[in-house]
Amino acid sequence: MSLAPDAPCPCGRLAPDSRHAVRPYRDCCARWHQGPARLQAPDAESLMRSRYSAYVLGLRDYLLDTWHPDTRPASLAPDEPGLRWLGLEVRRHVAQDERHAMVEFVARCKLGGRAQRLHECSRFERDAQGHWLYLDGEFRD
Template structure:
């Protein structure tokens, strides 16, 4: 999760797509809106269901046009061939 957050901060869409599970991966990602600043990531919980499935609950904070925003999500990850990939997430 932390590496994916860092990729969002750095605009590394190639990394985001490479770490996205093929069954849910979009063809492309839109760039962040101009002026968006990422402010931080708080990982609130990490749960391993079994050796190939896990969830991560997090809050990512950002600012756009002087307005603070937060994204609170529980993400699902799947491990295949030794690598964890983002499957999907539920936002609150």
């Protein structure tokens, strides 16, 4: 799936001067997906949001590149046919120290006409080059 640069970002992050307007993709997750700032999300929440957007857009290489090497799978299966991502809610972002953070989120999707949600507390670690990486997550009900 491709997205116009001025389309609202799938991650749903609001524009800084707005209570309701979502940032354009080009000013939000696109910069972490491509170009000179690729893979350089400034914090764990921004990385998590960019990973959600990557799932929406089918950017499997980006997902693997931002996964910690200790827990990264060899490959990612394609999305199931008909899967539609519906939205993201970030519940909290906790910077534990300079190199570790946790982000709790709920991602909603629809598959086969059934709504589903993924509630996860994800752990992130900053590597020696200063890049945030997804380490793992714990599912919640």
